[in-house]
Amino acid sequence: MTYLVAASAALFVAMLLVIIRAFAGPTLYDRILAVNSFGTLTVILIGMLGYLAERPDFLDIALLYALFNFVGTIAVLKFVRYRSLGRSAAGSGAEG
Amino acid sequence: MTAGTARTIALGAALFGFWLVLSGHFTPFLLLMGVVSSALCVWIVARMEPIDETAVPLGLRPSLLLYWLWLGGEIVKSNIAVARMILARRISLLPRFILVPTSQQSDMGRVIFANSITLTPGTVTVETGGKALLVHALAESFSTSLPDMDRRVTAIEGR
Amino acid sequence: MNLFIDIASWFFFSLGGLVLIVGALGMVRLPDFWSRIHAAGMIDTIGAEFMLVGMMLQSGLTLTTLKLLLIGLFIFIAGPTATHAIANAAWSAGEKPQGLARDDSARFAEGEKA
Numbered sequence: 616m617t618y619l620v621a622a623s624a625a626l627f628v629a630m631l632l633v634i635i636r637a638f639a640g641p642t643l644y645d646r647i648l649a650v651n652s653f654g655t656l657t658v659i660l661i662g663m664l665g666y667l668a669e670r671p672d673f674l675d676i677a678l679l680y681a682l683f684n685f686v687g688t689i690a691v692l693k694f695v696r697y698r699s700l701g702r703s704a705a706g707s708g709a710e711g
Numbered sequence: 712m713t714a715g716t717a718r719t720i721a722l723g724a725a726l727f728g729f730w731l732v733l734s735g736h737f738t739p740f741l742l743l744m745g746v747v748s749s750a751l752c753v754w755i756v757a758r759m760e761p762i763d764e765t766a767v768p769l770g771l772r773p774s775l776l777l778y779w780l781w782l783g784g785e786i787v788k789s790n791i792a793v794a795r796m797i798l799a800r801r802i803s804l805l806p807r808f809i810l811v812p813t814s815q816q817s818d819m820g821r822v823i824f825a826n827s828i829t830l831t832p833g834t835v836t837v838e839t840g841g842k843a844l845l846v847h848a849l850a851e852s853f854s855t856s857l858p859d860m861d862r863r864v865t866a867i868e869g870r
Numbered sequence: 871m872n873l874f875i876d877i878a879s880w881f882f883f884s885l886g887g888l889v890l891i892v893g894a895l896g897m898v899r900l901p902d903f904w905s906r907i908h909a910a911g912m913i914d915t916i917g918a919e920f921m922l923v924g925m926m927l928q929s930g931l932t933l934t935t936l937k938l939l940l941i942g943l944f945i946f947i948a949g950p951t952a953t954h955a956i957a958n959a960a961w962s963a964g965e966k967p968q969g970l971a972r973d974d975s976a977r978f979a980e981g982e983k984a
Contacts, residue, residue, distance in 0.1 A: 618879070618880050618883050618884070619883075619928075621883070621884075621887070622883040622884075622886070622887050622921065622924070625887030625888075625890060625891055626887070626890065626921075628891055628894070629887075629890040629891050629893070629894035629913070629917075630894075631894075632891070632894035632895055632897060632898050633894050633897050633913075635898055636897045636898055636906070639898075642903055642960070642965060644903055644956055644959065644960040644963075644965060645903050645906060647956055647959075648897075648903070648906060648907060648910050648953075648956050649897060649910075651910070651952055651953075651956065652893075652894075652897065652910045652913045652914070655913060655914055655918050655945065655949065656890070656913065656918075658918070658941065658945070659918055659921045659922070662921075662922070662925055662938065662941070663921070663925070666925060666928060666929075671929070671934045671937075674934060674937045674938065674941070675733065675937070677941055678733075678937060678940060678941050678944070681941055681944050681945060681948070682944070684952075685944075685948040685951070685952055688952045688955065688956070689952065689955055692955050692956060692959045695959065695963075696959055696962070696963075729940075732933060732936045732937060732940060733937070735933045786915050786916060787916065790889060790912055790915065790916045793896070793908050793909070793911075793912055794889065794892045794893075794896075794912065796896075797892055797893075797895060797896035797899060797900065797909060798892065798895075802899065802900065802901065804900075804901070804905055805971040806904055806905060806967055806969070806970055806971065807970055807971045807972035807973065807974075808970060808972070808973045808974050808975045808978075809972065809974050810974035810977055810978050810981070825954065826947070826950045826951065826954070827950075829911070829950035829951075829953050829954045829957075830911070830914075830915060830946075830949070830950045831911070831915075832908045832909075832911035832912045832915065833908050833911075834908075835907050835908065835911070835953060835954065835957050836954050836957070837954075837957050837958060837961045838958060838961060838975075838978065840978065840981065840982045841982070842981060843978060843981055843982075845974065845975060845978045847904055847907070847957065847967075849905060849908050851971075
């Protein structure tokens with residue numbers, strides 16, 4: 616039990632450092648990278664909380680969060696690049 | 712049985728396995744619901760795009776698992792190297808963009824190679840091409856094992 | 871036996887936590903975007919996977935372990951894909967690093983044209 620708390624504390628420290636980078640920037644891609652790493656850390660933290668609360672159901676949420684984190688990063692990158700989410704990447708600039 | 716049928720069945724089985732892991736209940740009704748929903752998913756996927764090698768890569772050799780073990784060792788090694796760089800009192804980097812030729816025949820092989828390069832800290836695939844990859848490396852020492860990795864990925868790439 | 875598993879789990883947790891903190895420190899300390907990608911790579915690989923292995927040892931052979939294995943597999947495959955997508959987007963947007971010791975990008979562009 617103690618080391619679960621210690622591991623969660625380590626996760627919190629890492630999340631704090633990563634969120635500093637997300638705020639500091641300086642470029643847009645630094646921020647996206649930081650938010651992506653923050654998402655990975657969140658997945659681990661949710662799993663860890665499931666063990667601390669002794670509710671393994673939390674892992675379903677962690678799995679879902681992992682999927683969402685990936686899709687979210689790709690969606691943000693696509694939006695930054697093409698200024699649109701609906702357009703296909705292949706026909707860049709052809710249709711609106 | 713044709714390759715397409717084998718792929719469709721494999722996709723359905725994988726989806727049903729995923730359902731079983733997530734549900735954790737084994738009553739007949741829920742199992743039936745699992746079969747129905749995985750069949751529905753396979754139908755939707757088949758409508759979206761043909762179920763080919765890209766969708767269900769059955770062509771890969773089982774030695775992929777052995778390759779992952781080797782890759783795990785490489786990842787540990789380069790993690791230690793990057794950690795040493797981060798913790799050094801004065802950070803001294805010699806970043807570089809290097810050209811890495813690829814010898815894989817299929818797209819799947821090239822994707823595995825590029826992903827493995829990105830997976831090991833210290834090297835990141837920046838741009839992919841038909842015959843080579845553009846890789847950003849933190850220092851010279853990180854790029855020395857890449858030709859070996861290229862050879863190993865080509866070996867697991869099937870047929 | 872139980873004690874042995876606890877020690878192994880403790881080992882993975884402490885090593886994973888250490889790597890996570892060092893990686894996050896690298897995100898703050900390293901000088902530019904291109905070097906920070908590698909710190910993020912540390913968090914995505916050893917950091918996350920070791921924490922997951924530590925949790926797997928805690929729950930033994932159950933469905934929970936299988937779920938953790940799925941999360942680990944997904945992070946193992948999708949993590950570098952996301953990192954590559956970010957690096958590629960930054961590259962296409964013209965984000966160029968400073969003080970390169972060697973630069974093959976011109977040679978790469980030439981090889982792709984040919």
